[in-house]
Amino acid sequence: MLYLRIISGLGLIIAVMVIIYVVSALYNFFMQSHYVYCPEKEILATPFDIKVYFEEIIFRSPDGVNLSGWFIPCKARKEVVLLFHGNGGNISTRLAFIKYLYRKLGLSLFIIDYRGYGKSEGKPSEEGTYLDARAAWEYLMQSRKINPEDIIIYGRSLGGSVAARLAGEVKKGVLILDSTFTSLKDIASEMYPYLPVRKFLKYDYPTIEYIRDVMCPVLIIHSSEDDYIPFSHAATLYEHANEPKKLLKISGGHNNSYIKSEQVFIEGIRNFISGKYKED
Template sequence: MFGWYVEAQADRPVILWCHGNAGNIINRLENLRELYRIGLSVFIFDYRGYGRSQGRPSEEGLYQDALGAHDYLTRTRMIRPERIIIFGRSLGAAVAGELAAQKPAAGLILESAFPSIEAVAKFHYGGVPVHWLLGADFKLVNRLPQLSLPKLIIHGGKDDIIPLELGRQVFEIAKPPKSFYVIEGADHNNTYQVGGASYFRRWAEFVQTAFSLRSQEP
């Protein structure tokens, strides 16, 4: 598995980034730069079959890759779980939710998320690269009601790939504490550009709150 660890300030939260189905980690350089500017370290990795990571992608394979990424942070980098914020966008949101159900973390950020592949299919497949996904479930709906860690759910108001209604469903099924941030005018792939400074401010506020809450636990 291939990935990048971008370290900002010591003892600050670390974002474990699960990317979406389109592209690979090199497509997220601008995001990483902005998160670095607000003092967040990031570990972003390519699933098997994406970018420079070898193998063939599968639903279970992606889940295993995310577990491996978490182990890398905690065992190799010696980062405490209470410093880790799991982030997933689009397909990666389902991977992030599964990871949060199996490994400890301070918080969970889901962007452009959907309850399940079946829910997306009920709307349309247009614009969604389905190839190997047709045999997968990615049922985030099964995991979110179990997760008690703080959650920030982000969605573009004009997302025509994963409609806003699906993002609202994700928020509704999520267990508190949770917050929902709709970026008006944003589509599936430009949330941070349209959101601008407000987008990264919401990130920073959520991360700090989640980090503080976890640090106060006995």
Template sequence: MSSILRIVQSFFWILLGVAVGYILLVFLMYLLQGKMIYHPQKSLSYTPEDVGLSYDDITFTTEDGLSLHGWYIPADSNITVLYFHGNAGNISGRLQTIQLLHDLGVNVFIFDYRGYGKSDGRPSEEGTYKDARAAWDYLESERNTESDRIVIMGRSLGGAVASWLAVQKQSAVTATIIESTFISAADLGADLYPWLPVRSIIKYDYNTIENIKQIESPLFMAHSRDDEIIPYYHGKSLFEAANSPKTFVELQGSHGSGFWETGEKYRRALRQFLNANTRNQ
């Protein structure tokens, strides 16, 4: 009898240890959410000159007084793509995107969120929204870009930020491009960490699907079935929720490079979308 009791007691302490460990892990994940979402890199490895493109080095200020850094890459066009990058690195890791858009004949304005690259501050959800608004204001006030000549584009986390700005500038933006983006921060977290109560502890919203439902400008979307970070069904769910007119391109390749690996199929579709929905004259 005593041996059975010892076994029961041992089993109890094992379960208690596992439960305590799990609770501590959940608490740690709660505290470290910001570090799990944002992975900024401060040093810039390359500039557009490394791919033969001239550019203007830009600084501009947010409504809460932070100085942000970006690049403006001209293409002798009156259409400008305002580009929002993903959660890791900084603008110097987006030269393929810059070159591709430049080759399509549009100006590109790309910048780093607060805490990334040469931009001041620390990243946060509300901060990325303030940064997005400041970037739009820079194009209008400093570049004298007419609002109906601005295309909002974002990839991954940048797609969530872009969708938010597209709603804020509903009557102004000419077209919106969202690629390899998640339904919401909670949905993606639940996919990545199914063993955690993500929906109960997450402090971030980034509710792309609710923004998508409100966007009325022509919408271009793309996602890869091979995406190893954001499952393909996220992109399809966003597309199904979107209003017309809308275009979807299925990419091939990884999360970070599917647009490049897909090649001409992607470039052709994006070129057709831009030609059909912008007044580049």
């Protein structure tokens, strides 16, 4: 009898654990879009609040979605940074980074909100972010008459995958990947090793595949102390990137590495833009 009770108790424990696992898996499956995209609609501030002149731009995606962005001109140099942010907030939550790049590098900036973020219409989706990025590129070339060779495609975190996809399509300019993953499924499986995320995750963002198609110079920036995306992702991306390429190792957390490693970060970008990667 005691043996049967033990078996029955173990069976009950296993059944409860299975139920908890299934419920957890189902919850994460149906909520995955909320993990991938964390947009905020309210614009909390603008570059005017940090005493930087800007133009608010409304442009249209290939599938007819009205998108919002900020163009911040700088006459010091002809290059323009086309900036794609990460998965949370909106362009107004990147003011500190915008100010940092603008004042430290002296370059014009064009930062956009993906559909569903900030003042951009629509609902975020993987294909939508790619369409939005292409629309931003076309805006710079057609409306601003920017030479494609002078466009610096810059993506942070999830925006790095969007940037790599665009760079692989246009084959022009230069590409900077900052704190970017090899693929969303790779990073998700590392964060949730007990769940079958590779099988059920609807989103991919396979940066590792896109970077193989990039024929322009590539700079990969990543912190060895990144608390969200391990440095190994950057090393793998670098391994699969075409020449010319450069890997810039910095320190600090996922969201503050550019501040903690300011000198290395800024000098690395300046040298890259100036073409010194050709010396490696």
